[in-house]
Each structure stands twice: as C-alpha cells, then as structure tokens.
Amino acid sequence: MAKEKKLVEAITSMEEDFAQWYTDVVKKAELVDYTSVKGCMVIKPAGYAIWENIQRELDRRFKETGVENVYMPLFIPESLLQKEKDHVEGFAPEVAWVTHGGLEELQERLCVRPTSETLFCDFYARDIHSHRDLPKVYNQWCSVVRWEKTTRPFLRSREFLWQEGHTAHATAEEAEERTIQMLNVYADFCEEELAIPVIKGRKTDKEKFAGAEATYTIESLMHDGKALQSGTSHNFGDGFAKAFGIQYADRDNTLKYVHQTSWGMTTRMIGAIIMVHGDNSGLVLPPRIAPVQAMIIPIQQKKEGVLEKADEMMAAIKKAGIRVKVDDSDKSPGWKFSEQEMRGIPVRIECGPKDIENGQAVIVRRDTREKIVVSFEDLAQKVQETLDTMQREMLERARAHRDAHTYEARDYEEFRKTIEEKPGFVKAMWCGCQECEDKIKEDTQATSRCIPFEQEQISDKCVCCGKPAKKMVYWGKAY
C-alpha cells in the first residue's frame, strides 16, 4: 500500500494549485520530461503516442478535403523573413538565429522557422504560373521554434510540434471558404476526437496573426476557467501575394494575385486534453485518442490460469478493434490501478481467480469509476460500449462545465467583478475599438478570445466605454 499511496500523493490536487497539478500530471503520467536544452522538452512515448493519434486523425480529415503534404526547409534567410512587413514585425523578436555553418560564418543569417508563410510564398512565387496551377492546398507536419521567455510543457515551449497548412487560391471567395472549412475541421476534430467543446469565431484585429487579413479561432475552456486558443485559421487575402509577387495568368490572360490562407494546430492540444479532462488521480484520455484504450489487470496473477485468461481476453478485445494491453508486470494490483489511472487509460478490466470461476470480469471506467460486471462472452462488446459512452459523456461533461462557467456582463463593474471572481468566459458587447481591448487587458488581464459566429444581443452598449456596441465578444484570461 505504501507504494500506491506514493503515486497519488505525488500529485498536487487541482483545487490546491492547478498549475502545480498540471506539471505533476505531465511528469507522473510520463508525457514529457525536461531536458538540458532550456525551454525545450522531451516528448516521451506516452505523450508522443497521443500526438501520433492526433496526427493520424487530423491528417485523414485534411486529406478528405484535398490537402497534400509537403516538406519545406527548416531555415528562413533573413531577407525572406523581411518581405512581408507585419509578419516580420510579429515574429523577428522571437526567432532563433543560425549564424555559422560548419566552421564558417554565414553571409546571411538564417532563422529557424517560427512558421513557414515566407517559405511557402517563396515557393508558390516560383511554382504558380497559371490558373491551372490553382488551388494549392499544402500542409506540413514539423516542429517550429519561438524563443519564449517563460515556458510550460505543451502549452508554451521554445520548440513545439504542429501542422501548418498553406493554401493559394484564384479568388478571395475561395480563400475565405477554405479558411472557414479548415476551422470547421478543427472544431469537429476537437469535439469528436478530443471531447473538447469549442467556440468558433473571429479574432479581433489586435489579436490576429501577423500579416493576416482575418484570423479565425476555436477557443476552449480549461478546468480552471482559463481559455485556450486551440486552433487558428488565417485568411491572408492577397497581402503576402503582393509582397512575394505570386501571380497567375487567369483564363482571360491577365495576371492576377493569388489569395492565401494558413491554419495550424499544435501539441498544445495535449495540454488541453489534460486540463479539460484530468482529475486528481491524473490524466483522463478520451477513448478515441487514447493510445491504450483498455488495460487488463490480472488479480492474483500467479495463480494458475489467471494470466492465460487475461491473454485470452486481450485477444478477444483486440479482435474487436480495441487498443488493449495486459499489465502482467510484477507490481501489486493496487499499484497497477494507480498507474492506469495516472496515465488516463479509459477502461480497466479486472479479473482474478474468483471472476474466472464465475465466468466474468469487471470493467471500471476511468472517468466515473463506475464498475460493470460482465460475462466473458459479452466482454469485447461491453468494453466498446463503455468506450463509446465515455467518449460521449466526456464531451457532455466538458460542455456543461464550460456553459456553467460562461457568464454575461452588461456594464464594466459587472464585467470586472465577474472576471475577478468567476474564472471562465465572459460574454459582453464591444464597440470595436482597440482602446477598449487594451483597457480591459490592463484592468483585468482578460483578452478578447473571439467574436463568435453565433452572436447574441446582450445589450446595445460596449461593456467598456458605453458607446454603441458592434459585436458580442467572448472575453477571458487565457493560457
């Protein structure tokens, strides 16, 4: 029992200190570890396997919409980064610079890509000639580097993994359509796979991507009431095309500029999974994204027939297409339970000599701890049903939590009080001026998360300055 206690005691409770709870979970669930490289992390097998599942599922959804994968260089020459004015202003202060190759100093510095708009534009300028070359709907899976001062595993690190899609279109309409299409892919992915409900909307000009005409975002709410920007999709209009000279000969033989988009999702989604679904026993993984969906833990495994039965169950469950393992290590069952819970494996299957005698096993759900006694014949089917139910209920629970922590504010006093006292989203009207955004941030640390597509008329005045309101905005403190 001493050992079991140790594993659970090793994590701070989330009510006591949410930030410490988060750090404890990423460490104890063996998702990441720190390295000798400041601000960079090792993603360990349990963490990387989640990312592989995210990749596989997102990539499948991308390809269904006609996306093709490519690979661009890691480095961007300084002169290339500088071609689009807003873009370089946004990124230059936070890039890493390569100044030497081998034993020689480079004639021109290269930055390690913080994002690859400039490389894709440089390529498109050479590769696109005619309307027949359009659209280009390219994506790459890679790592990017941003020289952050303070870092947290998955949420903010100097290097992180992501995908970045970059498209070029003949018309503004087509580019806008693709921008929204990819935002919808992200939203569906988050809700269906990660069981994380999202708010879809547009970023204010203050919060949009450096160089974009419009940035769309999906925003999710963590367990502590802080918001997390979970995926963004940008419409660049023809701004980059003009800076890089990306033109095509249209059907009427005139030269026109292309219209571009980009969109990305990152390993920070693993942080979102932890902070939306986790509890004081550790990680809770949505079944569809869990690398191991069911863990069979034999009880009194040294007794004759127990391990054989466990293997037999595993074979039957695997045959049903479920990712299942047996923990036959020489640890105690209690210790194994703690480990399975800490790692967030959705379903545990317990089976000992007595169960075998009765021809049954016990399924335990990770999220609710509900126990279901089930006969061997029904086991695989029941495990699948449990996984399906759990996936659905995790989304429902996260949605209920978000809704319960979404408030409205009609005047500035109410707004400040709500932000201060009630962690969550605050819906409030906005006049459209950056001055109000700046004031709100200074007074409350909250930022405009998005102008949601689903608008409501909460009042007709800006919650900050009282002037006529243009839009309803979701506000909140964010990671």
Next chain:
Amino acid sequence: MAKEKKLVEAITSMEEDFAQWYTDVVKKAELVDYTSVKGCMVIKPAGYAIWENIQRELDRRFKETGVENVYMPLFIPESLLQKEKDHVEGFAPEVAWVTHGGLEELQERLCVRPTSETLFCDFYARDIHSHRDLPKVYNQWCSVVRWEKTTRPFLRSREFLWQEGHTAHATAEEAEERTIQMLNVYADFCEEELAIPVIKGRKTDKEKFAGAEATYTIESLMHDGKALQSGTSHNFGDGFAKAFGIQYADRDNTLKYVHQTSWGMTTRMIGAIIMVHGDNSGLVLPPRIAPVQAMIIPIQQKKEGVLEKADEMMAAIKKAGIRVKVDDSDKSPGWKFSEQEMRGIPVRIECGPKDIENGQAVIVRRDTREKIVVSFEDLAQKVQETLDTMQREMLERARAHRDAHTYEARDYEEFRKTIEEKPGFVKAMWCGCQECEDKIKEDTQATSRCIPFEQEQISDKCVCCGKPAKKMVYWGKAY
C-alpha cells in the same frame, strides 16, 4: 503531339549523362524543387507521399519489434555535443550553430541536431535508474542538419528527413542483438517494399560512425554501378554510457553501464528508388510504395459514357484496396500517358468508347510496357495481379543487374582495371589495415562498402598489399 514530345525530351537519357538524368527526373516527376535556402529542398506532394509510405511501413515494422516513438529537442548545447570525443570530432565540422535567440546573444551556442545520440544519452542518464527501466527502445522521426558543401536532391542535402532509433540495454549481447535485428528490418524493408536488393555487412573501422564500436550497413547498387549506403545500425557498446554516466542498478544491486545502439534510414531512399528502377521515360515506382498504384486514363473522354465508366472502374479497383485515380483533366491522352510514366505510376488503365463496347479495358505496366486486355469483371483482380508481378519482377531485375555488375579481383592490377572500367561492386580480399583502404581510395576513388556477412574466400592475400587476407570486402565508388 508537340506537347508529349516536350515532356520526354525534357529529360536527358541516362546513358548520355546519368547525373543529369537523375536531376531531370526529380524535377519533372515533381518530387522536389530547389529553394532560396542554399542546399535545402522542398519535398513536393509526389515526393512526400512516397516518404509517407516509407514512414508508415517502416514504423509498422519498428513497432512490431517493440519500438516506441518519442521526440527530442532540435537543439544540442555545445557542451553536450562535446561529451563523447569521437562523436564531436565527427560532427562538429558540419553542424549549423544558433548563436542568438530573439534579440539576445546566447550564453552557450546551440547546434541544430546533426543526429541525436547526445540528446538521448542526456535523457537516458536522467531516466534510467534500475534494470527495470531497461531496455529502452526509442525512435524519432524528424529532420537533421549537416552543413554539406555540395548537395544533390535526396542524396545529400543540408537538411534531410529521417528516423533515428536509440536504444539502451542491460547487456552487450542484447545491444548487439538489437543492432542486427534493426539491420534486418532495414534489409527486409528494402527488398520487400522498395524492390531494392541489399548486401548486409559490417563497416570497416575507417568507415564506421563517429563514436560507434561497430557499424553495420546495407549497401545497394544504383543503375550506374555506384553504391549507395542505404541504412546503418550502430553498436556503441558502453562508450557513450561512460561519457554520459548512464548507469543502472542491476538485480545484484551493483551499478552497471548500459549498452547502446542507434540506427537510421533517410529520405535518400527516394533517391535509391529513382536510381535503381528509373528509366528514360522517368520514374518507376515499386507498386507497394507508390502513392498512386493505378491511373485510369479515359480515351475520348468527352464521348458519352466514357467518364462514367472510368469512375465505375475506379470504384471497383478502390474497393479491392488499390490506390487508384482517374486522370480526367483536359489534356490529351498521349500527354497523360507521358505524365503517368514520368511520375512512375506502376499501372495505367486505358479505356475508350471502343473498349466499353467490347466490355474491356487495357492494362499497361510501367516497367515492361506490357499490355493486357482484360474484361471489366476481371479488372480489379487483374490490376492486383499485375502490381504483384511487377513488384516481384522489379526486385528480380534489380538483383540480376547488381549480380551482373559485381566483380571479383585477385590482384591489384585486376582490381584497379575493374574499378576503372566496370562500374559496380568489386569483391576482393583485405588484410584489415587502414593503409590499404587509404591507398585504394587514393588510387581509384573506391571505398570499402562493407565486410559482408556472407564471406567468400576469393584468395588468401590482400588485394592491395599482398599480405595475408582477413576478410572479403565489397568495394565500390559510392554516392
């Protein structure tokens, strides 16, 4: 017709200039393109899709042997790179150095990883404590950077994609076993998926990896008779473990050093596919690795029913699990044929109004140009058979080509003459001294490719110095 001619004329024949033929094929088959970043390439959709298939198949084989994927940082602090003496000597002259992060100069330079032994060792030193933590069998998929002076697409570029496996074991025997196991995975993968026959063997001390105790290699022979090192697997013994202090408490409670291995395969295998299988019409892809395995090209597609039939055929073929597309663009059939050939799509299916009348289509093999008339009912099955036959015969042809270009030499005169006049492998005996390797390289530009596992006793004297021979070696000029 003018257009069709243009596409084929666009590539140099391989007999005229093999290097130019190679460059033409990678460009015209749209595998890669050059960039504004010197020595780095864009991998375009047709090239990246091949890499995705290589990844998927290799990764599956890795995981069957218990490999787990992880992700390590992109950067290596200079002090970490310097911990193992031989290793830093081998790599320091060819790495890219990051000296500034954001607007500040770094206190310690970071190199962009040329390979990640040092990062894995640093991690293992912190993560491995007990024999229970062993073995660690980790792999990562990433890009690495080596500051090469002269570059060629896929074969040698400043950045390339690869996988690098890094393992730690309790005993020397287990490490050696894993080293050979992964070499065998590479060899089987090359032969079964890429239809490229390989020679398995050990590198001489001169040619081994910086820091390794033993390097094993698979060597393949390109169409022009030059060798290509196609995958390597290194046994480090406990050299790195001692440099980095990676120790574990064994069952007897004594501290012992781990034994390590590493092994890698890169995007250069796409270069190998081109140079082993390509011809003067372009690329020829082995069916199992081809992103598109069959291209349906409708004849007189504007006639009623032709495109409908093409789509119907596609559905039937897809249902059989074959990767198939219809080319319904507004180009001429002849132009489409050239494109399909240039891109190396293994099978073309032609179908026009007359074929439809006769209830048949024509299958054309990319490699032999053999035409097979087949009824609609048998189409999917016949396409699969054709793909299977083609895969098998491509390997047989490549093996026959290699065997026909593998020579033996008994004395130095014969050796020099063979190397000079007959591009290919030369099998010859070796005394084991580096002086002879150096002399051979200086005289002939040939290097020792490997000491093959399958030894033959060609003579009992070293082909170079005439002293008693220890081993038979494969020699050749290499990429």
